[in-house]
Amino acid sequence: MHNYTLAQLAAGLRAGEFSSEELTRTCLARIERFNPALNAFITVIPERALDQAKAADQRIRAGEGGPLTGVPIAHKDIFCTQGVRTSCGSRMLDNFIAPYDATVVEKCDAAGLVMVGKTNMDEFAMGSSNETSCYGPVKNPWDLTAVPGGSSGGSAAAVAARLVPAATGTDTGGSIRQPAALCGVTGLKPTYGRVSRWGMIAYASSLDQGGALARSAEDVALVLQVMAGFDPRDSTSVDQEAPDYQAALDDSIAGVRIGLPREYFGDGLAAEVVECVQEAVAEYRRLGAEVMEISMPNTRLAVPAYYVVAPAECSSNLARYDGVRYGYRCQDPQDLLDLYTRSRGEAFGAEVKRRILVGTYALSAGYYDAYYLKAQQIRRLISDDYQRAFAEVDLILGPTSPTVAFNLGEKTGDPVTMYLSDIYTIPVNLAGLPGLSIPVGFVKGRPVGMQLVGNYFSEARLLNAAHRYQQVTDWHARAPAGF
Amino acid sequence: MSLTADEVRKIAYLARLAIREADVPAYSRNLSAILEFVEQMNAVDTLGVEPMAHPLRSVQRLRPDEVNEHNQREQFLAMAPQTEAGLYLVPKVIE
Numbered sequence: 001m002h003n004y005t006l007a008q009l010a011a012g013l014r015a016g017e018f019s020s021e022e023l024t025r026t027c028l029a030r031i032e033r034f035n036p037a038l039n040a041f042i043t044v045i046p047e048r049a050l051d052q053a054k055a056a057d058q059r060i061r062a063g064e065g066g067p068l069t070g071v072p073i074a075h076k077d078i079f080c081t082q083g084v085r086t087s088c089g090s091r092m093l094d095n096f097i098a099p100y101d102a103t104v105v106e107k108c109d110a111a112g113l114v115m116v117g118k119t120n121m122d123e124f125a126m127g128s129s130n131e132t133s134c135y136g137p138v139k140n141p142w143d144l145t146a147v148p149g150g151s152s153g154g155s156a157a158a159v160a161a162r163l164v165p166a167a168t169g170t171d172t173g174g175s176i177r178q179p180a181a182l183c184g185v186t187g188l189k190p191t192y193g194r195v196s197r198w199g200m201i202a203y204a205s206s207l208d209q210g211g212a213l214a215r216s217a218e219d220v221a222l223v224l225q226v227m228a229g230f231d232p233r234d235s236t237s238v239d240q241e242a243p244d245y246q247a248a249l250d251d252s253i254a255g256v257r258i259g260l261p262r263e264y265f266g267d268g269l270a271a272e273v274v275e276c277v278q279e280a281v282a283e284y285r286r287l288g289a290e291v292m293e294i295s296m297p298n299t300r301l302a303v304p305a306y307y308v309v310a311p312a313e314c315s316s317n318l319a320r321y322d323g324v325r326y327g328y329r330c331q332d333p334q335d336l337l338d339l340y341t342r343s344r345g346e347a348f349g350a351e352v353k354r355r356i357l358v359g360t361y362a363l364s365a366g367y368y369d370a371y372y373l374k375a376q377q378i379r380r381l382i383s384d385d386y387q388r389a390f391a392e393v394d395l396i397l398g399p400t401s402p403t404v405a406f407n408l409g410e411k412t413g414d415p416v417t418m419y420l421s422d423i424y425t426i427p428v429n430l431a432g433l434p435g436l437s438i439p440v441g442f443v444k445g446r447p448v449g450m451q452l453v454g455n456y457f458s459e460a461r462l463l464n465a466a467h468r469y470q471q472v473t474d475w476h477a478r479a480p481a482g483f
Numbered sequence: 484m485s486l487t488a489d490e491v492r493k494i495a496y497l498a499r500l501a502i503r504e505a506d507v508p509a510y511s512r513n514l515s516a517i518l519e520f521v522e523q524m525n526a527v528d529t530l531g532v533e534p535m536a537h538p539l540r541s542v543q544r545l546r547p548d549e550v551n552e553h554n555q556r557e558q559f560l561a562m563a564p565q566t567e568a569g570l571y572l573v574p575k576v577i578e
Contacts, residue, residue, distance in 0.1 A: 096562065097562065099555065099558050099562065192538040192539060193538075193539055206536065206538065232544070235543060235544060236537075236539070238539065298527070301523065301524055303520075304520060304521045304522070304523045304524045305524060307517060307520065307521050308521055308524075323564065324563070324571050324573055325562070325563050325571060326563060327564075328564075329564035333573075333574050335575075335576075336573050336576050338574070339573060340499040341495075341496075341499050341501035342501045344498075344499055344500050345500050345502055345503075346501070348500070353500055353502065353510075354510070354514065354517070356498050357491070357494050357495060357498060357510065357514055358514060358517055358518070360494050360497050360498040361486070361490075361494050361514070361518070364494070371521065374525070375524060376535050377529035377532040377535075378524055378527065378529065379534075379535040380532050380533055380535040381527070381529070381532060383535055414516075415516065415517060416516050416517060419520075430535075431538060432537075432538020456539075
């Protein structure tokens, strides 16, 4: 059963081939068996999941089920879940039981999806390897000595190892697409504002966006349908109805114009990754797409600008963790300052501290213009690059990450090297555009991901282009040995 | 740009973040490397470029001023490390 796609599982449930309870038990058994090796889950909730599954079975029997009623899902531990610990991968929130559900969780519940647990992640979504989690790193199912990518590493690993058919994620600079690439699954970061951020713990609010990881574009489309939509509780939610993401999946892509930015195929990109991506480009040509070279001249400035904007927003967002109202508090504080500084100092990990410090510095008196203002101007230049490109092409194609999954511990000593693994994903967040990663091959047994980027609200077109590719290839259907 | 140990301590104070004295040199090194990397931005002239604070040109929505949430004081206080008589407790602030 675990090898079925989400679409197949949903069909099986509706046809009564198996019950949600049976399916949920299968997922829970697989999590119990494989999670010790993968560390993909921070919290597993068998009893609650089985209650939800039984309720889903009743709904289905009564003919009241929706398209995904009874299908298991895992939520990244950044989404608040009422009554279930929401840790954000941090010691700061290790004891935090959210008092309400995130909109995404609420929508999934309403659709009848069964939450089996909360997935591991980089602390406060700050990381590209899932090694900054206070619960320890997640392992890549394709090679247990490799990182799964981050920050949604637990979600990507859980989907890749077929512990769950789909999982939610969030993406601030590549945190859905990069782990999707490194774990060989399909992951979509929607347009900024498409999915509600309400109840999604904030890292960098002008960049954060929720999305989904699953084994195919079709499956991602099904989950996005549940997640997307206007939410009055999120002031940046876009008041625009979500289209039917399945409707256009099978459309022909003949004549679709695909741009390859020459800057995405430059220095630092592994030759074997280029080969896989070029092979995928050839496949798109065979499908009738028109492929052309384009230029995105400001690409190389994206990571530097991101590491001002994101830390600046992080330093103000994380100011809320003060040891007073919820979360970690240090022992025996001497005075209020000691309470603040020690609670924060003891509960935040090294990478979170670095970003808070960089952000505090960039926003401090005398440095604002040189860093924050400059970065926001560069953000504009990058956004303009995209809009110029979208005057010529419908989609932009390139690698998702410059290398396949690296080894655990390989980049932890050098933050800047780690940051560069998001070089192709970060510009998309700065512009607020939708981006998707799909598997397009392997290098020495480790998956290669390819990214497609579209203009604002073009999720349906991205999913269509990915689905058509997945109809003629089987990279997405491969499963890691041993799972 | 390189950050001295004193500058690291000052920023950490501004951020209300206790860092171990033994870790100051590593922070100084790492933060300097990050700032140096970030300064690649200076290679491009941005004079007159309108800063982009947000991906969408959205305006703040307004809503009718109606009560839409109920008081959940007890629930929220239950999550706090230390409370008394419906209040959050912190070390003495006023002498």
